[in-house]
Amino acid sequence: MANAGRGIKSIEVSGRVLSAxxxxxxxxxxxxxxxxxxxxxxxxxxxxxxMKDVGLAHQDPATGLYHTGHFAIQLGRDGWPRTRAFRRQSRRFTLWPSNWG
Incomplete structure (x- = not known):
């Protein structure tokens, strides 16, 4: 990832953790x-x-294992409609014949 300017290191590190x-x-x-x-x-x-404090990660209290948090899931859900794949699928549904039951 090439940096064009000065960034915030903690956000870059968090991005690596979230990616993992x-x-x-x-x-x-x-x-x-x-x-x-x-x-x-x-x-x-x-x-x-x-990341847990802001909802990007969650730790299961029973197992101690980590996974993506509710905010990370919400970000994905919010960004999905802006993807090319979503727009392509949306067009298919708008072309769906309205007389099909």
Whole structure:
């Protein structure tokens, strides 16, 4: 990822953590997230703590495993209608014959 200007490092790190959670597609252990995001576990834990506070990540209290949080899911749901794939599928449904039951 090339930077065109000055960025906020913590957001970039959080993006790596969020990417690891999304790519896994299932709840993960801290050490696995840290490895996938190429972070030290302590930094990954600090990042996940902040991400949990804003809803980007969730930690299951029973298992301790992490997965994407409600806010991350909401962001995806909000962004989906702006994708080319969604627009292509939407056009197909508008062409659906109205007389089909």
């Amino acid at each position: 959670l999304m790519e896994a597609g299932e709840p993960m252990m801290l050490r696995d997230i840290a490895e996938q995001a190429d972070l030290k576990p302590a930094l990954c834990h600090a990042c996940l703590t902040s």
